[in-house]
Amino acid sequence: MPPQIETDEHKALREAVATLGRKYGRTYMTSVISAGGHPSELWNEAGKLGYLGVNLPEEHGGGGGGIAELSIVLEELGAAGSPLLMLVVSPAICGTVIARFGTDDQKSRWLPALADGSRLMAFGITEPDAGSNSHRITTTARRDPASGDWLLTGRKVFISGVDMADAVLIVGRTEDARTGSLKPCLFIVPTDAEGFHKRPIDMELSAAEKQFELTLDDVRLPADALVGDEDAGLLQLFAGLNPERIMTAAFAIGMGRYALSKAIEYARDRTVWKAPIGAHQAIAHPLAQAHIDLELARLMMQKAAHLYDAGDDIGAGEAANMAKYAAGEACVKAVDQAVHTLGGNGLTREFGLASLITAARVARIAPVSREMILNYVSHQTLGLPKSY
């Protein structure tokens, strides 16, 4: 048998998810967005088919696969024009962290529901005064000595999908670790907890998932709201952040493929001289380049997912950063070129590509910006000194 980049199982999963994606597609997603709703029908059907929890352990209702499989799900839904951003957060970050570090009780309480999509968890690390510098986060947990409960106080910003979520996995720090380098602690915070407030942020973003600013005002949590070890620090956090980067790459590649497919379709038909515009190399070559960039980004994403699923957290860290960078850039370029290919129609609502210009930029900024990845590669990979 010839060597393959993807197994037959992966190809079958890709095809099956693509079929589901086509059933919903861009028309569905656009109608959800314009109604200000949630893509619940697609989410629920994907859950029933086992796609949302494909990475979670079988004994807790998941598919027993890894981030390689979950990234295929997101990429294919995105390529059909109906990406589910919360896949990046609920099963990929929160599900992974709970599966790897949660107690038996947390696993049985959360994983089956995250896997079938009946419950959803958001993720909150970003803070207004910390931004890209997560070491500066000040959301603080202190113990109530009388009850053993935690009391969590702080602010978070740009947290996606809180209105759909049953809980948010909040990254905080313990009181005695307030100063010095970050020793993060992860807490499951129910969205109906007293002292938990959310405010939608008015984004210029055409997406089904909304972003929120959170205020945590002495939110009282039981002792078992803490996921994993109070002292495990960054290792535990990156168990969730690397899947997040790989999944953001999948999100970007899916969106780039969708935009590119629309541009190719248009360039094949649209004729204003003797031949369709796709015959002009000034139109064809940038589309070919966009395709190559997306394919290369996917290769790096597959490498990152493979290393992560094989348990190589360090190797996966570098590859996940590079995959997120490559995919974000490829997506921004593919969308830009797709819009340009359609000429004036690139900016009409009917063709629906212009709204992707802002959406594509998300993959360049979040969850870690292009510049912070270049910083990481400069320092960690190339051994260059730091400017900050």
Ligand SMILES: Cc1cc2nc3c(=O)[nH]c(=O)nc-3n(C[C@H](O)[C@H](O)[C@H](O)COP(=O)(O)OP(=O)(O)OC[C@H]3O[C@@H](n4cnc5c(N)ncnc54)[C@H](O)[C@@H]3O)c2cc1C
């Ligand atoms: C649509 C969307 C959804 C999001 N969802 C979530 C979520 O669910 N949960 C969550 O926790 N967060 C979420 N985020 C937040 C996201 O992770 C942050 O926006 C991102 O980490 C950048 O932080 P910032 O916006 O504070 O930018 P800043 O840190 O203020 O950076 C601003 C600019 O300065 C650059 N910069 C900063 N430091 C350096 C440096 N040392 N060298 C060079 N350049 C630098 C950055 O690259 C960037 O271009 C989301 C953001 C968006 C836009």
